[in-house]
Amino acid sequence: MRLKLNKSKMPFSTPLLFTDKDLMKIFIPLIIEQILASLIGLSDSIMAASIGESAVSAVSLVEMIMLLLISLFAALAMGGTVIVGQYLGKKQENQAREASNQLVWFAGAAGLVIMIFIYLFKSFILDILFGNITDEVYNYANTYLLIIGASIPFLALYNAGAAIFRTMGNSKLPMKIMLAMNILNIAGNVLFIYGFNMGIAGIAIPTLISRIGAAVCILIHLTNPKQILHLNKTVKHKFNSMMIKQIMRIGVPYGIENGIFYFGRLLILSLVSTFGTAAIAANSVGSTITSLQALPGMAIGLGMSIVISRCVGAGDFTQARYYTKKILGIIFVAQIVSSVVSLALFPSILSIYNFSAEATQWTTEIVWSHAIVMILIWPFGNALPSVFRAAGDAKYPMLVSMITMFCCRIMFAYILVYLFEMGMFATWIAIYCDWLIKGGLFIWRYLNGKWTTFQATELNGRKAE
Structure with a gap:
């Protein structure tokens, strides 16, 4: 995009790279897009509720795997965003265009390999990774994974394409595509479940179709040669x-970080499953609602990577610090709004599921505690790392997240559950401890300035200056 220069008096030697209007053009469509993306999982969960509690549990288990894969593709897209953004900051459009092409092709190839891997090890995932589940939950999960697994390459392509458009400053197009994807998915769910009575398959098929459509649509738009970043029309x-x-260099550490995060969630989910189907269902719905609470911060964090990478590419770390503080403030405000809205809507959402008293209590504890703790500490532990990655410092957040994941989120959860017998909710207490320690370590990293000594892009095989 053409950046508008803010000529107001500011403590910088050069005009600001992004005006407030530029930031909102990036953040608002991103938030809407991420909300729409999350609503796909929520709508599938709600539709599963019409089948039964076992179907809700099955969908939640498989969606945990899909969330892991989506996070890996998002990590790859993040790597592309940082590299392309830094090249654009250096005003090297040809290199930025080449990096965009490499990102899309590599993402598609990676998605195809992962899809084959999932099908080869489907039995291991269901038998070992999901732990103690009933036969009914197992059968539902097997059918859902069998169908939804085919969408993996298309998820990879969509994430790569959406990242490129965001880097160009066009967050609206991915938002519009995600809106169409939601409408198609919900309409398909209604048709296949209530019209054709297809059960769990009626939930999976529309999701597969909508993901294929989203990938095809965004790739078609990427072939427009009038854009600064576009795909070469060649097979x-x-x-x-x-x-x-x-x-x-950016994507792998972030991908490992995300992979460890979701692997930890799977281990915790195995722990939750020992409390029974009601606990699995409560954890599933609670996780879905809490993800909506954190969603504005996650979306703005993606936009932060675009902004900071452009500043780093231009060699202006003064502006990088300025935008970090400004955007973190925006995230805090957004999290307060999302928490208030989610808590206001929570009783209506919960009534849809017709849960038992036990599942209802667990879900309520999860949603309320998450909202309170998230407002206080979430941005420091989960948004601030975007600044480091955008500057090329991807290994530090990976190492910190891995250590806190195993020491806090996993070990502490098992200690609270088995040693102190605190029940299923103890797994969420461990999550909040993870946020607190990560946040402190990331604040320390930001203040010591070590993250400013990295540069992600290279020219002619050497480090870019």
């Missing part, structure tokens, strides 16, 4: 090892 592609290494 033959030569992978550029240097570009891919640059993308992977």
